[in-house]
Amino acid sequence: MANYLYKLGDWTYRKRKRVVVGWLAILIVIALAVVSLGMKFNDDMSIPGTPSEEAMNVLNKEFSQSGEKGGQVRLIFKAKDGETLASPSTKRIIESTLKQATKDSAVKEIARPYQTGTISENEKIGYADITYKVEANKVTENSKEKVKEIAETARDKGLQTELAGSVAFSEIEVGGASEGIGIMIAYGVLAFTFASFLAAGLPIITSIVGLGAGILTVLFTTNFMNVQSVSLSLAVMIGLAVGIDYALFIMSRHRQYLAEGFSIRESIARATATAGSAVVFAGVTVIIALCGLSIVGVPFLTTMGIAAAITVFAVLLIAITLVPAVISIAGNRISPARRNRLFSKWNNGDKQNKEANRWGRFIARFPIQIALVCVVLTGIISYPALHMELGLPDNGMKSEDTTERRGYDLMAEGFGAGVNGPLVVIMDASKSNQANQAFSEGIKELGELKNIATITPPMPNKSGDYALLNITPKTGPNDTKTKDLVHALRDKSDELKKQHNLELMVTGSTAVNIDISEKLTEALPQFAGVIVAFALLLLVLVFRSIIVPLKAVLGFIMTLTATLGFAVFVLQDGHFAGLFGVPEAGPLLNFMPVLVTGILFGLAMDYEVFLVSRIREEFMHTGNARKSVLSGLKHSGPVVTAAGLIMIAVFASFIFSGETTIKSMGLAMAFGVLFDAFVIRMTLIPALMILLKKASWYFPKWLDRIIPNVDVEGESLNTTKVKSRERFSK
Template sequence: METSWLSRLAALCHRRRLTVLAGWLVVAVAGVLLAAQYGGPTSDDFDTGSTQSGVAQRLVEAHFPEFTNDGVTLAVRSDAPVDAPAVRDRVTRVVEALGSAEHVAEVSSPYDGPGQISADRHTAYAVAALTVPSGEMPAAETGKLLDAVRAAGGDGVTFALSGDAVDAVETPGGGPADAVGLAVAAVVLLVAFGSVFAMAVPIVTAIFGIAVGLSAMELMRHLLPTPGFATVLASMIGLGVGIDYALFIVTRYREALAAGRTPAEAVAAAAATAGRAVLFAGGTVVVGLCGLLLTDLGFLRGLAVGSAATVAVTMLAAVTLLPALLGLLGHRIDRLSVHRRAASANPWSARWAGVVGRRPVSATLLAALALLVLAAPVLGLRLGSPDASTQPRDTSAYQAHRILAQGFGAGFDATLSVVVRLPEGDPERVAGRITGQPGVAAVSPARHSRDGAVAVLAVRPTTGTQDPATIDLVHRLRAAVAGQPAYVGGAAAATIDFAELTRDRLPTVVLVVVGLSLLLLMVIFRSVLLALKAGLLNLLSIGASFGVLVAVVQWGWLGAALNFPTAMPVTAWVPLIMFPMLFGLSMDYEVFLVSRIREAYDVMGDTRRAVRAGLAGSARVISAAAAIMIAVFLSVMLGADLGVKQLGLGLAVAVFVDATIVRLVLLPASMELLGRFNWWLPRWLDRVLPAVRLEAAPPPRPAAELS
C-alpha cells in the first residue's frame, strides 16, 4: 500500500505510543483544570442587533439603569382576597423573606406598587431584583428560595416563583445524557466488535477528545459569547463523532490484522484508508458548524467555534491517540471476547443491494416519496422560544405562569415595552395609536427616564408569547407607531425578532454549507454527479428530520410520550444549528460508504458489483455508527432543556433516516440508475480540481473476492 503523511504520522504515534499517551493525558488534565479555574461566563441573550427590540433594549439599558437588573417574580393566588388581613400577613412575610435572601437587592411588594393585584383581588405578584445576572445566581440560593416559597403555601394560598434563575435550576441544560450515551455506545460497540478491548478503545479516544475540546470552549467564552447549552451540544456532537471516527479506524485495523499484517502495518493501513476518510468527513462537520458564523448572530459565535473545535480535537485524537492505543494492544485487541461472529460469505447488506439493484426505479421513487411525506410538515414550521408556559407542569415556573395568566390575562408574560425617544417623540400620541389596536388589553401611563431622554409604555397583549396572534400584534404596533421615534421591544418582541432573524439567515447558511460541501465531495470522489446526488440526498434526509420535528413539537404528535409538556413552536435556533450539523454528519456516511464503493470499482470496473461490494463491506459498521449517534442524540431527551431536547430529537431522526432510507435504498438504487455516469468528471474540471485520494489504493484483489 502506498504511504502517505497520515500513515507515517500513525506509524510514528504507534512507535512513540507512551510519549503520545502521556502528552494527551497532560493536555487533557491541564485543560480541565484551566477550564474549571478560568472558564468564562455564558451568555443566553438573543442577539437582536438593529431590530426594534434590540434598539429598545439598548435605550432602556442606557436610560433606565433600574430596569437592567435581572429578577424573579413571586406569583400569589388566594381563595380569599389577597388584601384580606390574614392573607396579607402571609404574603408580606414571604415578600420580606424574599427581600432578605442573598443576592436579592429589593422586592416590590404587591401592596406598594400599582397594578400588582388583579381586578378580582385574588391574584398578586411581587418582583425581586437580583444583584447578579440570572446566569450567575448560585443554584443553591435559588433552590432555597424555591423551597421556602413552596413551604409557605397551603390553606387556600399558593405561591410560585418564575424567572431565568428559576428556569436554570428547574430545567438545566445538562443531565445524564453523556453517561447514558456512553453506556449505549459501549453496548453497540461490544455487539459489533465482540471484544471488550475493541469496544473500549473508541470510547477512550472520544473521551480524551471531548475533554480537551470542551476545555477549549470554556476558555474561549472570554472572547466569544456562548450560550449555556453550548457545552451540552458540543459534548453530544463530540461524543458521537469521536466514537464513530474511532470505530471506522479500529474496523480497518482489525481487517488488516485479519489479513496477516503486523500491528504496525495495520495501524498505518488503517490511517491511510479510514484515517483519511475521518479527516474529510470531520472536515465537512467543521465546515458546517463554522457556517453558523455567517448568521452574524453573536448568540451563536461561541457555540459554532467551540463545537467545531471539539470536533477538530476528536479528529486529531482519532489519528494520533488512537494509533498509540492500538500500539499498546496490538493483537490483543480481540481479547476478552464476548462472542465470536461468524463471517458470512453473502451478508444481508450485499443481498439487499442486489434486491434494490434489480428494481432501482421503484426503489428510488418509493424512498423519495417516503422522505417527501416525512418532510411535508416543515411547510407549517413556526419558530419561537420556550417560556414559562411550555415548561413541565410540575415546575414552579409553570405554576407561576398559570397563576398570573388566570389573574391578569394570557398576555401577562408577553408584556411589550414601547420606548419613545424624547423630545422628538410624543408618548401620548403613541399611546393613543396603540390603545385602539385589536389584541391590546392595556397600556400603562408613560414612565419617563430621570434624564428626560426616553419614555416607556408597557403594553399588555390579550394573547401569550406562544400565540401567533402576538406576532401579528407586534407587527401591527410597529406599523401604528411608524413616523414616531418609537420602538416596540420587550422579551416577547425580542423572541419574535430573533426567530425572524434566524429564518431570514438560514438560506445563506444553506447555500454556503452546501456549496462548500459539494466542492469538497467533487475533489474527494472525482465525480460531479456523485457530489450533486450526495447533496440532494442529504437535503432530503434533513428535510424529513425537520418535518418530524414539526409534527412532534409543534403539532404535539407523540409529544407526551417524548416528554414535551405541550405543543409549542420549534425553538428558533434549533433549525439553524441542525442544518449545518446534519449536513456534515450525513457526509460522514456518504464518504465512508462511497469510498468503499469507489475502491471496489477501481478494482472491478463494474458499478453494480462495486455497489454490492462496498455496501457489504461497510453497512455493518455504518449501522453501528448510526446506532451510536442515535443513542447519543436521544440521550438528551432525558434532560429538561426543551430546546436541547428538540435538537437531539431532530438529529436522531435525521441520522436514522440517513442510515436506512438513504444509505440502504436511495444510494444503491440511484447508483444503479446512473451506472458508469456515477464517475463522470469533465476533463477541464479534472485538471482544475486538486488531486486528492480519499483512501490510499489497496493492493489489487481478484474480482471474485469482491463479488
C-alpha cells in the same frame, strides 16, 4: 493525505506510551487552567441591528434609571380555596414570607403586591418582585436557595407559591443520565459489531478523552468570549457521537487488515492512512460546517458553532493519534475481524455473488421502486415543514414539574396569557415640536389596535422627548396574534411619523424573540445555499465525479426537509409528544433549522465519504459499477450501520433531558441521522448509482487534470512501497 497519515500511524505505534501520557498531560493542563480561571457563561441571545435591539439601546440610554439592572425573582401566590389574598391569614403569610427575603443582603428592593396592586381582579392570584443588586446571571446560588426556602415555607402554610423572573432556577446539566444512556447503548452496538467486549470499550474510552479535552477547552474559552450554557450541551452531543464513530471506523479497518494477514504495526499504519483519511476529511467537513454558522451573522449562533467545532477538532485529533496508540498497547488482544452468526448470515453473499449481501441484492433487484419509495416517503415526512413556526421556548413550554411552569400558568390564569410576554414601547417625539401632544395622539392611535389587553400611561424621560409604556397583549408570547401585534405597532409607527413626527420602537423579550426568529428564517436559505455549494466542491474534490456529488447534495436536502417536517409534526403540532416526553407543543426553537442544517451537513458527508469511498475504490479496481456498489454495501455498509446506530443513540439520549432546548435538538438530530443514514445513504444513493451505472463516475478529463488528488481511499499505499515487507510478519 494517506501517506502522511500512514507515517503518523507508524509513529504512534512506536511512541504509543508517549502519546497516551501526552494526552493525559494536556487534559490535566487544561483542567488546571479551567479551575484557576473558572467559567463564565453568558446567555445573551440578542442580535445586533434588529428593531428590538435598537429599541433596547434607546431604552438603556434615555431611561437608564428606570431600566432593570438587577436580576429579578417573582414570587407568585395563589390563595387557598375559599379565601383571597385580602384574607387576613393569607396576607400574614405573604408579609411574613417577604420579610424573610429582606434578610438577604444581596436583595436591593422588594415590590409587595399590596403596595403595587399586582393582584388579579378576583384577588385569588398576586405576585411580588424581588430585585437583586447584581445581574440575573450573577445572582449567587446562596440567594437562590434562600428564595426557594421562603417559597417552601409559604407552601407549608398552605399557600401555593411559585417562582419566575429573570433569575433561572432550572439549569442545563451536562454529564448526567442522558449521556450515560447514550454511552451504554453505543457500547452495546460496538460489542455486537466487533463481537468483543474489549474492542467495544476502546472507542468509548478514547472518545470520552477527546470529549473531555474539547469541553475543557470550551470552558476555558468562556473567560474570553461570550459562550451560552446551551453551547456546552450541544458540544457534548456532537462530540460524543462523532468521537465514537471516528474511533469505530479506524478500529474496524485495523481488524480488517489483521484478518488479511498484516502485522499489528502495518495494520495500524494502514488503518490510520485509509480510514484515518476519511475521518480527517469528515471531521474537517463537520468543523467547517459548524464554523460556517458565522455567515448567518448571529453572534450566539456563531459561538455555538465554534464551541461544537472545538470539541469535534479535539475528538478528531484523538481519533488519529490516541486511538492508534491505544490499539498498539492492546496488541494481540484486539483480534482480527470476526462477526457474530446473526450478522454474518445477513451480510454473507450467495453462491452467485459472494461480494453482495442481502440488502445489496435487494436494492439491485428493485432500484427504481426503491428510489420512488424514498422520494415519496421524504415528501410525506417533509410536508409539515410548510407551516413551520419559530420561537424561543419559554416557561410555558417547560414541564409541569418545574416551579417556572406552574408560575407561568398562575400568571396566565390571574392576569391573562399576555402578561407572560409584555411589550415595551418607546415613543420617540424628539423630532416633534409638541412632544406631549404627540404622545397623546400616539396613545389614541394605539387604542385602535386589536389584541391589546392593557396599555400603561406613558412615562416621559428627563428631557421629555421620549416616553415609555408597557402593552400587555391578550395572547401569549408565542402566539401568532402577538407576532401580528408587534408588526401592527411598527406599521403604526410609519403612520405616526408622517402625521405627528412620532416614532414607536418595540422591544421586550417577546419582541426580541420575534425579531430573532424572523432573522434566522431569512438567513436559512442563504446558509443552506452556501452549504450546498460547499458540499458540491468538496465531493467533487474527493470522488472526482459530477453525478455522485449531485446525488449526495440531493440526499442532504431530502434529509433536511424531512428532519424539519418531523420536528414540526412532533414539537409544534404535538403528535407523539407524550411518547418523546415533550411537555408542551409550541414553535420550533428559532435557531434549530440553521443549526440542524450545519450539523446534518457535516454528518451526512461523513456517511457519504465512508460508504461511497469504498464503492469508488472497488470501481477503480474492477471498472464494474454495479459490482462496486454491491461490494461497498457489503464491506462498508455494516460499519456505517453501526456508526449510524451509535449516533442515533447518543442524540436520542438527550431527549430525556429536562431542558426543552436540549430535548428538541436531540430529537431532531436523532431523526436526522436515522433518515440520512438508512433512507438516504444506505438505500437511495446505492439505488441511484445502480440505475446510473458508469455514468455516476463521469468526470471531464480537463477537470481531472487541474483538481488535486486528496487520496481519501489510500490508493497511494497500493502504488508505493510502504513497509510492504512487514505484511505477513509478526
